[in-house]
Amino acid sequence: MSVLKPHFVVVLVRPEHPANIGLVARNMKNTGFSDLRLVGISGLEKKAFVTAVHARNILENARLYPNLKEAVEELDVIFAATAKTRKNFSGMPLKEALNKMFAF
Numbered sequence: 001m002s003v004l005k006p007h008f009v010v011v012l013v014r015p016e017h018p019a020n021i022g023l024v025a026r027n028m029k030n031t032g033f034s035d036l037r038l039v040g041i042s043g044l045e046k047k048a049f050v051t052a053v054h055a056r057n058i059l060e061n062a063r064l065y066p067n068l069k070e071a072v073e074e075l076d077v078i079f080a081a082t083a084k085t086r087k088n089f090s091g092m093p094l095k096e097a098l099n100k101m102f103a104f
Contacts, residue, residue: 008033011071014040022051022059029055036062037071077101 010028015021021044025036029052036058038044044059052059065071072078079097080089092100 009035009037009072009075011037011039011068013068013071018045018047019051022048022053022055025052025055025058025062028058034058034061037065038062039065039068039071 010024010033012021012024015024015038021038025048028034028036034057041064043064044062048059049056063071077100079101
């Protein structure tokens with residue numbers, strides 16, 4: 001396993017569909033990541049576990065937070081991605097973001 005992977009955290013903020021949480025966990029497992037944090041939900045629904053398939057352990061170890069501030073407060077660098085257009089945040093191309101991520 002890469003030395004960098006334990007330093008990365010995946011945070012989902014107010015995910016709308018339980019199945020998507022499972023798909024994220026599945027992709028995390030397939031790529032060697034394990035720290036999943038969920039913001040703004042009270043628990044996991046069965047659909048998340050159904051789509052997670054072999055990544056059940058990631059869902060079982062996922063931590064729930066009431067807000068984003070608490071979910072990321074001890075992290076040094078935070079990168080975010082969204083499909084929704086945001087006006088209050090600066091953006092950068094993916095290639096530039098990746099270069100910054102792996103510069104640490």
